[in-house]
Amino acid sequence: MSNTIKIKKGFDIKLKGKADLTVGKAIEASRYAVKPTDFSGLKPKLSVKADDIVKAGTPLFFDKAQPEVKFTSPVSGKVISVNRGERRRILEIEIESDGKFESVDFSKGEINSLDRETVKQNLLNSGLWPLMVQRPFGVIPEPDVTPRDIFITGFDSAPLAPDYEFTLKDEKESIQTGIDAISKLTEGKIYLGLRPGSEFASLKGVEINYFDGPHPAGNVGVQIHKTAPINKGDVVWTLNIQTLVYIGRLFTTGKLNLERLVAITGSEVKKTGYVKAIAGLAIKPFIENNTKKEVKERFISGNVLTGVKVEETGYTGLTQNQVTVIPEGDEIEPFGWISPGFNKFTAGKAFLSRLMPKKEYALNANYHGGERAFVISGQYEKVLPMDILPVYLLKAILVNDIDKMENLGIFEVIEEDMALCEYVCTSKIEVQSILRNGMDTMIKELA
């Protein structure tokens, strides 16, 4: 049983630098890292120190609040250093690969013969557990909770996002095994959201819904809202289809294997495309000798809406399968507010670039204006395909009104769902961080 849901609201940011559907030479590199900062609400506690020898799947740290949630090394080798930031916050644990890619042995076997506890323990021990996300509030799933349903998104609609139909076309078996495994975790349904015409339609044990329309159609939050919305008291878990591949491999081979294709994208990349790499790899091999260097560049692990800014010496994230390079844009623009704007891409209509709707643009990271109070109304609603009044929700958060936040739908959204609101905002309001503050307040309140 499946149906197609047409998403009307939303917006595709037309960026230059879409990944060519070609696979480049696999990346040979030695430095990897795991970044606790990629996970909301995580308080990491180290289980290794510098110079320890690890395998893929050896725990590096765990969550202080729920110690059974472990974060493991993606490769075998040696821990080189633990980098800390302000107030000794752990930023990243760096590992030098030994090139052997050995994994800890985890239990494997016919999924149907395994019980819920075994599946859960295997996911927790291997470090794949925190790649799932619990809603409301976008946190690491609580091991003691049985989720109402599990939602999987089978495509990414974000700007320049990797095309999973291409990158995972040979991984269908692992994905199926992954679905079989996680179906042990819930008594509810497993939902899978796909683009119409998807190759993944043949997967079994899932309820498939098709989503047609602009970004954020691929966001699991939108898909949940359109199929079985989250009410107060509900808990659901979400995954992206790539994570299912890792889970499938774990149960088939007993090994942790985070190898996947990464999309190299963005206007400043010389040769876009896909390369094979293990999650957590340093960003350098992706971009070395492959950026134009015409202007100051910004490196992003992930997409331009929700990705993480990475220094040239930094690392890609475990959950992101994309690297984007855009111009930094740290220069002034004389009389920018009055120029006709043939080359200025906009979601609105106040620039002449709208006469060329097909053109792709090299957007930079400039704010293009100063921060102001909420003035313009009706803007956010156009890019949020949910029955939620975004400005009222944000105002409820700003005045810290718990009841209103609940009533206006804070259980249903996380940062990525409202990232486009932040992009279109005339007043340059930091929507994603306001929403995160609201969710953190709610977590404290409900604890």
Add this chain to the structure above:
Amino acid sequence: MKGQGIKNFFDKHRPKFEKGGKLHPFQSVFEGFETFLYVPDKTTKKGSHVRDYIDLKRTMIFVVLAVVPTMLFGMYNIGYQHFHAIGEFSQTGFWEVFFYGFLRVLPVIVVSYAVGLGIEFTFAQIKGHEINEGYLVSGILIPLIIPIDTPLWMVAIAVAFSVIIAKEAFGGTGMNIWNPALIARAFLFFAYPAHMSGDSVWIRIGQDADKVVDGFSGATPLGLALTGNIDYNIWDAFWGFIPGSIGETSTFAILLGGAFLIITGIGSWRIMLATTIGALFTGLILNAFAVNPFMEIPFWHHLFLGGFAFGAVFMATDPVSAAQTNRGKWIYGLLIGVLAIIIRVLNPAYPEGVMLAILLMNTFAPLIDHYVVQGNVRKRLKRAPATV
């Protein structure tokens, strides 16, 4: 790098304006001027890496551009009415007519901006925030909605009242409840009624009082209609060759501005359309139950008379004081249209109801939105299982 010269200039002088600098009291002026000359080089630190090119400055400037046709026409019409009143129109050239109005309107605009921006800069300095662009729009709207014979000191007081009491007291642009320009107009209307209505304020006669032609009346069509005297040509009203506030008379010029606002996505077409529908509907009802000549005028004439078009296009659509939800905008606009025509036709004291209708609905906009929001909340609660 493009424009680096001016940035270097500002960077060089910046320390003088920062805390402890000699010119610190003028920091807000310095920054306001700087962002006027160029969009700053600030880049994103968190959240979305890319941001749309639209900002509040461009939005507000576009509204000002939309007002320009009515402003230019208003200047011409001041001259047109003047030379007609003294019976010399046929001997006077186009540019002479225009410059007569231009020279009379310009001081009003200058006073409006000087007083308003002066107060805005002072508040920005005291509160330590960036200059808000809001007054760029109010500053041009206020001169256009007052009679040409308003003394400049009255303009100054009205502007000061509106910026301080109606805007900054609430927290500045984005926080105000009422449209600041209309508050200025309402202040004048109630504080100096003799200068705001009647037959003698709409047309500048100046020193040519002895030349006024026989049978001249300076009253507006609406002023006359209220006394049962229907005397206007509706196409004059559409093109704008009637007495009235400086910028409100030409429905045609206002429509040009309205089209610009809708095409650029800056103004809310929902509010403009809803207001028009509300007015037409009320006009029809009044036609059906007409007991006096004013109630009998064809319902669509109301769109071209008085301040209706100006109010619907430039005043009701102020995003801050209007309803914020899409459904709310429909209700808000409809009620403005209905109330404007009811006040205009049925009330004996004021010949024009648009200003009061919009201010009243500004007051109720949060209530309308409240019910729209509650509707959304109820839907969500209904969906939730009863056990929770």
